[in-house]
Amino acid sequence: MIEVSHLRVAFGAGENQSVAVDDVSFSIPEATVYGLVGESGCGKTTILRCLAGLNRQWSGTIRIAGKTVGPVRDLAFYRMAQMVFQDPYGSLHPRHTVNTILSEPLVVHGIAGIGPRVSRVLAQVGLGESYRYRYPHQLSGGQRQRVAIARALILEPRILFLDEPTSALDVSVQAEVLNLLRDIQVEQGLTCVLVSHDLPVVANLCNRLAVMNQGKLIEELGVADLMSARAHSGYTQRLIAASAGYDRTLVGLDVD
Amino acid sequence: MSGTTKSPILTVEDLRVGFPGPRGLVEAVRGISFEVGRNKVGIVGESGSGKSMTGRAILNLLPSGATSTVKSMRLGETELAGLNENEMLGIRGKRVSMILQDPKYSLNPVMRVGHQIAEAFRVHHRASRAEANERALEMLAAVRIRDPKRVFALYPHEVSGGMGQRIMIAMMLIPEPELIIADEPTSALDVTVRLQVLAILDELVTTRGIGLMFISHDLNLVSTFCDEVLIMYAGRIVERCPAADLHQAKHPYTRGLLASLPRLEDGHKRLRVLERDPSWRNEPIPAEA
Numbered sequence: 001m002i003e004v005s006h007l008r009v010a011f012g013a014g015e016n017q018s019v020a021v022d023d024v025s026f027s028i029p030e031a032t033v034y035g036l037v038g039e040s041g042c043g044k045t046t047i048l049r050c051l052a053g054l055n056r057q058w059s060g061t062i063r064i065a066g067k068t069v070g071p072v073r074d075l076a077f078y079r080m081a082q083m084v085f086q087d088p089y090g091s092l093h094p095r096h097t098v099n100t101i102l103s104e105p106l107v108v109h110g111i112a113g114i115g116p117r118v119s120r121v122l123a124q125v126g127l128g129e130s131y132r133y134r135y136p137h138q139l140s141g142g143q144r145q146r147v148a149i150a151r152a153l154i155l156e157p158r159i160l161f162l163d164e165p166t167s168a169l170d171v172s173v174q175a176e177v178l179n180l181l182r183d184i185q186v187e188q189g190l191t192c193v194l195v196s197h198d199l200p201v202v203a204n205l206c207n208r209l210a211v212m213n214q215g216k217l218i219e220e221l222g223v224a225d226l227m228s229a230r231a232h233s234g235y236t237q238r239l240i241a242a243s244a245g246y247d248r249t250l251v252g253l254d255v256d
Numbered sequence: 257m258s259g260t261t262k263s264p265i266l267t268v269e270d271l272r273v274g275f276p277g278p279r280g281l282v283e284a285v286r287g288i289s290f291e292v293g294r295n296k297v298g299i300v301g302e303s304g305s306g307k308s309m310t311g312r313a314i315l316n317l318l319p320s321g322a323t324s325t326v327k328s329m330r331l332g333e334t335e336l337a338g339l340n341e342n343e344m345l346g347i348r349g350k351r352v353s354m355i356l357q358d359p360k361y362s363l364n365p366v367m368r369v370g371h372q373i374a375e376a377f378r379v380h381h382r383a384s385r386a387e388a389n390e391r392a393l394e395m396l397a398a399v400r401i402r403d404p405k406r407v408f409a410l411y412p413h414e415v416s417g418g419m420g421q422r423i424m425i426a427m428m429l430i431p432e433p434e435l436i437i438a439d440e441p442t443s444a445l446d447v448t449v450r451l452q453v454l455a456i457l458d459e460l461v462t463t464r465g466i467g468l469m470f471i472s473h474d475l476n477l478v479s480t481f482c483d484e485v486l487i488m489y490a491g492r493i494v495e496r497c498p499a500a501d502l503h504q505a506k507h508p509y510t511r512g513l514l515a516s517l518p519r520l521e522d523g524h525k526r527l528r529v530l531e532r533d534p535s536w537r538n539e540p541i542p543a544e545a
Contacts, residue, residue: 039446040417141303170302170473172530175516179527197447200518204527227523242447243520245480246454 007060022215035202035209081159082152088144142173264291265467270327286491298482306491353428359420363412370408418449
């Protein structure tokens with residue numbers, strides 16, 4: 001469904017140039033969830049933004065649904081691929097009601113039957129009709145992220161890009177959102193790309209994942225390998241160990 | 257825990273923090289009591305549970321509009337309740353210091369980090385500039401910065417997040433406080449850097465016999481880092497236990513939180529969703545363990 005080969009992204013020019021993504025290739029089969037994992041600055045979000053067409057400065061080849069795509073995408077592309085952002089406080093318009101927020105993609109794409117579609121998608125994400133005319137500030141963090149997911153789903157896309165969809169949420173709310181994402185993904189056979197620094201979250205949603213460090217793809221793992229901590233590279237092993245919590249014996253103190 | 261609370265550094269009794277509003281007082285912290293000894297006490301809770309307000313109330317650094325009352329808040333021999341702003345200045349930084357979440361926002365962007373650390377020392381101790389700079393360099397070395405002289409002269413934007421947080425720790429420790437309140441000190445850091453910062457904090461707090469109040473939303477981290485854990489829900493402490501026993505917690509809220517955490521080894525297993533019971537808000541608070 002998604003094929004990326006020799007993707008390279010660099011910011012700046014000349015001496016100040018920094019390579020954010022360095023010769024990365026991977027492919028994602030249809031109806032699977034693919035994780036991009038790494039620490040801040042490793043290039044994982046940059047890759048996602050290239051896939052979603054939000055970042056236009058890249059070289060290499062990206063094929064989505066069998067077609068090679070360029071930096072600029074057309075409307076049909078966004079009908080097929082939608083994105084959910086990290087922070088529902090920032091990604092929803094504060095002065096639009098849930099109804100307006102959810103109708104807008106339909107208006108943009110010229111799709112009829114807005115009313116019933118909004119009701120259907122609200123039910124799908126577990127929010128009732130009573131939430132339809134509320135403003136974002138009248139919703140909790142989890143409910144807001146449900147609205148953001150509903151906005152992505154209302155166009156019935158085949159691909160969903162998820163950028164840290166639960167990292168701004170409390171753990172109990174995170175559980176609800178993760179369960180919801182899994183249900184929707186299975187039900188609709190969506191292809192998802194999940195960017196996260198949280199390995200347990202990745203283990204919960206993904207079928208396969210790529211570990212990145214300093215712009216390079218270090219290794220690819222299946223979820224079974226991640227669950228049993230079978231990683232080849234030392235870096236991935238360190239990430240897995242660090243996600244288990246604090247262990248005084250694991251840490252060397254002399255670091256800069 | 258009896259061994260560590262023999263001579264508590266901080267004793268708080270019946271602390272309340274509220275925000276007066278048009279519909280009456282909204283209480284963020286509703287009557288909590290706890291002690292911090294020469295150990296690491298974790299305060300865990302979800303957003304809005306009152307954990308940060310608890311930390312801020314101790315230093316009287318509440319947002320404007322908030323009111324707090326406390327029956328008694330003793331730091332060693334000193335009663336903090338009822339101190340005026342001037343007297344609090346002698347407590348803040350000198351005897352109790354605070355480390356906040358993101359070093360980007362807590363360091364002065366137009367001042368070299370070394371001078372900021374030295375300033376923290378000179379505010380509380382009579383010392384010449386040269387002497388304070390000397391101490392700042394020692395402190396930078398103590399937080400495991402390899403080249404203290406070079407880092408001393410850097411500005412905050414020139415240091416990484418992990419180094420920034422170590423500089424914050426240096427600044428907070430230089431006046432030799434008795435208690436440190438760390439509010440989500442590592443949430444803005446990457447996981448591998450987080451462990452290094454925690455290890456440094458752990459070492460310094462333990463060797464110097466400083467009490468640490470560690471406020472966090474991360475159950476896993478608190479259960480592995482702290483000695484004792486207090487779990488807050490809706491402004492009250494619903495459970496307290498030794499950190500190592502957190503996974504055998506009894507309160508349904510704590511158990512629900514633990515069950516809703518995704519675990520690496522569980523893979524795609526469906527997560528349990530926390531069902532909140534209204535009775536948790538008002539049931540009796542467990543006594544000091």
